[in-house]
Each structure stands twice: as C-alpha cells, then as structure tokens.
Amino acid sequence: MLAKRIIPCLDIRDGRTVKGVNFENIRDAGDPVELGAFYASQGADELVFLDITATNEKRKTLSELVNRISHHINIPFTVGGGISSVEDVNILLQNGADKISVNTSAYKRPDLIKELAKEFGSQCVVLAIDTKLEADGDWYVYLNGGRVKTNTKCRDWAKQAVDLGAGEILLTSMNHDGTKQGFALEITGQLVKDLPVPIIASGGGGKMEHFEDVFGIAQADAALAASIFHFKEIGIPELKQFLKEKRIEIRI
Amino acid sequence: MKLVIVKYNAGNIQSVLYALERIGMEALVTDDQQLIRAADKVIFPGVGEASTAMQYLRERGLDQLIKTLEQPVLGICLGMQLMCTHSEENNTECLGIFEEKVKRFQPDLENQTHLKVPQMGWNNIHSLKTPLFKNIPENSYCYFVHGYYASLGEHSIATTDYVLPYSSALHKNNFYGVQFHPEKSATVGETILKNFIDL
Secondary structure, X not given: OOOEEEEEEEEEEOOEEOOXXXXXXXXXXXXXXXHHHHHHHHOOOOEEEEEOOOOHHHHHHHHHHHHHHHHHOOOOEEEEOOOOOHHHHHHHHHOOOOEEEEOHHHHHOOHHHHHHHXXXXXXXXXXXXXXXXXXXXXXXXXXXXXXXXXXXXXXXXXXXXXXXXXXXXXEEEOOOOOOOOOOOHHHHHHHHHHOOOOEEEEOOOOOHHHHHHHHHOOOOOEEXXXXXXXXXXXXXXXXXXXXXXXXXXXXX | OOEEEEOOOOOOHHHHHHHHHHOOOOOEEXXXXXXXXXOOEEEEOOXXXXXHHHHHHHHOOHHHHHHOOOOOEXXXXXXXXXXXXXXXXXXXXXOOOEOOOEEEOOOOOOOOOOOXXXXXXXXXXXXXXXXXXXXXXXOEEEEEXXXXXXXXXXXXXXXXXXXXXXXXXXXXXXXXXXXXXXXXOHHHHHHHHHHHHHO
C-alpha cells in the first residue's frame, strides 16, 4: 500500500534554518543540511525547504544549499520560495531538488505552471496554496505569505492549477496554521475528492491525533508540519508508531 | 570498479550520482559508447517521457549499445521501462530486453479508493528475488513516482501493489531494472545500490 507521508518543513533564510533549535544529536541545527539529514534518519518521508530570503542576490546561496542537501540527504525534497521562472526551476533541479513549489508567482501568471510541467514534468511541480475560511463560509486564496487576499476560491484555483499541470497541492489553512488545534479537515478532504493529484495538508498539526484525523478522515496523502518537529513536541518515530497502531498506512 | 551512468536526457542523473557518492562509489556520467562498453557496471537512470527518451537514445546509437551490453546493467524508473518491449506512453517501441509491457495505471474511480495517477510516494516491494535484494526484508518501502507500470511476468523479481500488482523490479541475464528510485529510498535504496555494485 502507498504510505501516507510525514513531511517536516524547514524555513531557510540566507542559507540557514530560521527556527534553529537545540537538538542534542546534531551539531548545528541552523544548518539545513544537518537538520534535514537528522529528520531523514528519524523517518521523515520527504522534506520541504522553504526559502524566505526572497531577494535575487541570495538565489545563488540557495542553489548551492540545494546542491549540498542533495549530496547528503537520501529522501526526496522540495524547494520553494520566490520561484517565478523556468530558469529558476532549472537551476534548482540541476542542483538535485526533486520538486519545486510555486505559490504567488503561479497565481499571478498561471501559465508558469504549464511551462514548468511541460519542461520538467508534473511530478516535480507542487502548487502551494495559502487559504482562509471567510465569513461567507468559503475558502479563499491568499498571496504573498498570506498578506494579500484574493477573490478566488481555493477549490477553483486548485482545480485550474491541476488542469495546467500541477502534480501536487500543498494546502495551508491560515485559520489553522500556528494554532496546534488540528488540520483543516473539511477543505483538505474536499480537495482530496476534487483532484486527481496528491494533497499535502499543512497548518494546525499539534498532536499525534491530528495526523490520524488528517489521514483517516480527510484522506490527505501527506501532512506537513514545522515547529512541532523543530521544538521536539512530537518526534517523528513516535508519531509514525502511533499512526501505525491506528492502522494508518505508514513507512517505518 | 569502473561504474558508468548513461548520460542522456533523463532527469535524475545528478541524484543517482550523489547517492553513489554517499555509499562511497565514484561513477562516470557519459554517453561515450566505448567508455560505457568498457565499464564494469552500467546504470541507466531515467525520469521523463518515454518517446522523447527513446528518440534521444536512437539518435546517438545508445539503443543498440544498451541492449548488447554484457556487464550488469541497472535501469531505474523510466530506464527500466525503456528496457521493456513497448510502452503505452505515446505508443513507444522500447529496447525489448524484458518482454513485459508498460501500461498506464487506470485508477478505479468506482470504488472510491482515491488512487491517484501518477503514484507518488513510498510503497512496499515484495516477492523479492535475486541478490539485488540481498538483506532487504520483504515489504520494505521504496520511493516511487510513476504513471506507467510494467506488468508482472517471468522476469519480475519484485512486486508492488498499486491499482493492481505490477513489476517493481525486473531481471533477465545481466539486465536489472527497478521502477522505484533507489537513489531516493533512504537506507533501503542505498543497500540495493550496494547490492548491484556487488553483483
């Protein structure tokens, strides 16, 4: 059976992890390569590196970092943040990234998704969507890290993006992100049913039961979290053991 | 040990090279026919689309070269599919090393299993045969990304279930192929690469 995936997300600024935390077993948790390798050894199924530097002069730092990551990490990884062209993606893939994620740039120019899928294949094009439930009861797309609201509904944009060639959706609920109260089961489950591509749920994972719910109830293909792993609130081995006992298909 | 990775328009050559480095092996990436023929072991990687890849190989005579190699050859993902007879992906005639046919997954939408195509992620390999899987427990997880699969047949040496049981590895004479990505399959993948090198 295809296993549900657990994906730690590492925020990167100027080549360093932003939420550097003390892990006894690693020398330098601020080094994305060391932290990533640690998570891989703990049983993470994939990694996401999100570059929040977002200035062009730092791009070279990112491609060098991606090259180091791909030398040292033996599981797949996605790189996102500030990607807006085929050339940006080409550099990252040539340096060993398995997938890239696009967000605002794809919304502003949807043909970017088509161009990337044609050039590199859908399997490496992840569309990240930040979404928020509004008072009218619908989920809307937000841009620029959640700062800019649009009038586009999340389900519509996700469907359009998949039609254009997105191979996976990374869905972050802004209502849930940072709350540790659980993932957005309703919209996640809706996209799982709507779309023929895997859905990665993000935002709100605080307890192991939340992962059970997002896999068991919403049927998400993967779940992404950051701080609960970085701050050791949940260990990946314990989480995976828990899910296995709950009869969720998981790689141990 | 002269280890060669066949250079062609495949997407995962760097990843394979780095994975070999992690297990202490150096490999040469080349499309030079003499160097490939003189190698002790040949890895034939692959991420991409079948007809474009076959056209590229034919234009350079690599198609004839690969199927006449006598040393151990390991095809990975699309590399393995190209070693079969035919692929449904753009109706492509392939190298014909393995008689198994490559078909597209047809998700069973009726019974709501939510099986998505392509398959992306970690799945089990079982019914393991040959020393390629030495020290690999049955039902180990490997990393897969593919929308097409090779059917089960006499050359199957590993089986995976997704929509239906299919060949996740094939073997005939000196030729081996794996559908998953050993270069991305954590320690299991590294062991399989080591086993290939030790063949």
